[in-house]
Amino acid sequence: MGVWYCTREDVMSALDFKESARNTRQVDRAIESASRMIEGMTHRRFYPETDTRFFDWPNDQSGRTWRLWLDQNELISVTKLTAGGVEIPAADFFLEPANDGPPYTHIEIDLDSSSAFSSGGTHQRAISVLGVFGYSAEFESAGTITDPVATTTATTINVSDSSLIGVGDLIKLGTEHMVVTGRSMLDTGQNIGADLDASNSAVTVAVTDGTAFSAGETLLIGSERMLIVDIAGNSLIVKRAWDGSVLAAHTSGADIYASRTLTVERGALGTTAATHLDNAAVSRHVVPGAVRALAVAEALVTLLNETSGYARTVGSRESEREAAGRAIVQLRKQVMTSYGRMARLRAV
Numbered sequence: 001m002g003v004w005y006c007t008r009e010d011v012m013s014a015l016d017f018k019e020s021a022r023n024t025r026q027v028d029r030a031i032e033s034a035s036r037m038i039e040g041m042t043h044r045r046f047y048p049e050t051d052t053r054f055f056d057w058p059n060d061q062s063g064r065t066w067r068l069w070l071d072q073n074e075l076i077s078v079t080k081l082t083a084g085g086v087e088i089p090a091a092d093f094f095l096e097p098a099n100d101g102p103p104y105t106h107i108e109i110d111l112d113s114s115s116a117f118s119s120g121g122t123h124q125r126a127i128s129v130l131g132v133f134g135y136s137a138e139f140e141s142a143g144t145i146t147d148p149v150a151t152t153t154a155t156t157i158n159v160s161d162s163s164l165i166g167v168g169d170l171i172k173l174g175t176e177h178m179v180v181t182g183r184s185m186l187d188t189g190q191n192i193g194a195d196l197d198a199s200n201s202a203v204t205v206a207v208t209d210g211t212a213f214s215a216g217e218t219l220l221i222g223s224e225r226m227l228i229v230d231i232a233g234n235s236l237i238v239k240r241a242w243d244g245s246v247l248a249a250h251t252s253g254a255d256i257y258a259s260r261t262l263t264v265e266r267g268a269l270g271t272t273a274a275t276h277l278d279n280a281a282v283s284r285h286v287v288p289g290a291v292r293a294l295a296v297a298e299a300l301v302t303l304l305n306e307t308s309g310y311a312r313t314v315g316s317r318e319s320e321r322e323a324a325g326r327a328i329v330q331l332r333k334q335v336m337t338s339y340g341r342m343a344r345l346r347a348v
Helices: 009-017 021-042 288-306 326-339
Strands: 050-056 067-069 075-083 086-088 093-098 105-108 127-133 137-144 156-158 169-171 176-191 202-207 219-221 226-230 235-238 255-265 281-285
Touching: 009 021, 009 050, 021 137, 021 326, 075 093, 075 105, 156 176, 288 326
Parallel strands: none
Antiparallel strands: 050 127, 067 105, 075 086, 075 127, 093 105, 137 281, 156 255, 169 176, 169 281, 176 255, 202 235, 219 226, 219 255, 226 235
């Protein structure tokens, strides 16, 4: 899977899909399609990728000998810039536009320095840029891990708060990026403190420490899933029979599980897999709000069209057209206006 601009949970919640292997595969396909469509529409990628990119020098866009246009290779930061086999010191170049970036669209040599772009033995791949490419590298706190990651090949991690991370999210531990590809249940170490009836009105789950849970987490007690909608001290207020599970009675002392084990793709987007200590901070990549909303909307359209056999139309005869709705059309326009990149932004 590629990097997604919304999560499986975002789409399933919007459609009120029940959790099942069939549904998750269908939702995942729709999100993958929506994310790639957004990239094609806006001509940019909204996630950070560490990479080395090469440029000819001189080339057809070098109208100024001190300016390198990056075109589709939008830049967030530079680790190393080399021209003609010679490294250019960070103090000798600027990332532009300085007042608007990142992302940066071009690199300029400081004309007050002695550095210059040059070709060396050949103009082909004469300039190399090692850095972070993409639209944004903004991350926000998403709790901690609750067990050390002792090897670089481990494919699961346990987190303290599953409400903040979904399948499809890009997360960061230290300098390592990971893509979340799945979630499963983990024993929280707590038990229910009182019997619980098999009734939709029995919505209070007594626990030892309410601060160990978060609203929005999905719990598993016995074979019944429950959604935490609020927390009052050491009482969890839940929605019963969540995700298509069946109401059941539970006795005091039953184990409480939460969906805190993440299956991840290690060392993603040019980063290196590493070991991580217990309680290391986890952060989640922030996708621009309108982009995330459009990814959900496009995925919903795909899913609803699949359900109807792509027969969702309005009008008749010459006026017949696909029923996508005016709201998504406006959202597409909003994303293009705010985030769309023209095929060419530069002039010599």
